[in-house]
Amino acid sequence: MSTSRVVVIDQHAPSLQTAFCDYVPRVFRTVDFRRWCEWGEWTDDYRAFSILEDGRVVANASVMRMCLRVEGRDVTGYQLGAVGCVPERRGHGLARVAMEAALESCGDAPVILFANKTVLDFYPRFGFAPRAQSLFGVDLQVTPSAEPAPTLELADPTVRQGLRTLAREGTPLTERFGARRHARIASWYAAANFARPLRQLREDAWVFASVEDGVLHLDDVFATEVFDLRPYLGRLVAEPVKQVRFGFTPERWWPDARVLGEDDDADLFVRGLSLPEGPDRFPVMART
Incomplete structure (x- = not known):
């Protein structure tokens, strides 16, 4: 397998980062990496395996090195993202070449990815298997508190640093199947205007939450320890609500949460990773 056409773009190549940022919205219309790059969030953990033609990225498969949490253990693994090819160059196997180069860089480590529904048959060719994702929730009457939780803006560098500190030093969100130290992925959602507001429940606990x-x-919950969320939920609502839903497997935070059904919008694929039986939801703020 030849990867001579593949260029690895990392944090030390700003001009190539610009080419990558130009590529992304041509394949994923509503997605943008520019602000995330301006914030300095692209680190050595993120690499784009790109095919360039005339200085433009025409196909790509990106790799994010991650700390996965699987059955109470930290596991070094990778997550793929931004996999695709610009419309005018499709049908020439370019995305396959980029994928092969990206996976070769991962070695034997576990790899996960969330797929676009239009290409669900593409990833099994590379040894990936689908993994169902569940929705979790609880029926609960929540009324507004007199003291709303402050909103934190990740455009502020000190807030981003605070989130990274909580992610690095904090407690795992879930022990079943999740991620740790994923603050820079969460910041991408904020930079791209996809994230729910970041609210400060208490000094050592920040949550991405909103009412819809x-x-x-x-x-997501970034906190130094697990605590009872019930007394704090009123700080997150302006009007009464009757249900809470979780963007992760909530067995640590809400053991009696029930499975509401399958998450049809999350097409997860895994390779080289043995996962526990039973329902789970990989944290939405840790997906690339």
Whole structure:
């Protein structure tokens, strides 16, 4: 297998980063990496395996090195993202070449990815197997508190540093199947305007949360320890709600949360990773 056409773009190549940022919206119309790069969030953990033609990225497969959490253990693994090819160059196997180069860089380590529904048959060719994702929630009457939780802006470098500190030193979100130290992935969602507001429940606990259609959604919790969320939820709502949903497997934070069904919008594929039986949800703020 030849990867002579593949260029590895990392944090030390700003001009190539610009070419990568130009490529992304041509394949994923609503996705943008520019602000994330301006924030300095692209580190050595993220590498783009790109095919360039006339200085433009025409196909790509990116690799994010991650600390996965699997059955109470930290596991070094990788997550793929931004896999694709610009429309005018499709049908020539370019995405396959980029994928092969990206996977070769991962060696024998576990690899996961979230797929676009239009290419679900593409990833099994590389040894990936689908993994169902569940939705978790609980019926609960939550009324507004007199003291709303402050909103933190990740455009502020000190807030980003604070999130990284909580991610590095904090408690795992889930022990079943999740991620640790994923603050720079969460910051991408904020930079791209895809994240729910970041709220400060207490000094050592920040959450991505908001109310949508009368439901309180908790997408992620960055905290130094697990604690009872119930007394704090009123700080996250402006009007009463009757249900809470979790963007992760909530067995540590809410053991009696129930499975609401399958997450049809999350097409997860895994390679080289043995996972526990039973329902889980890989944290939405840790997906690339």
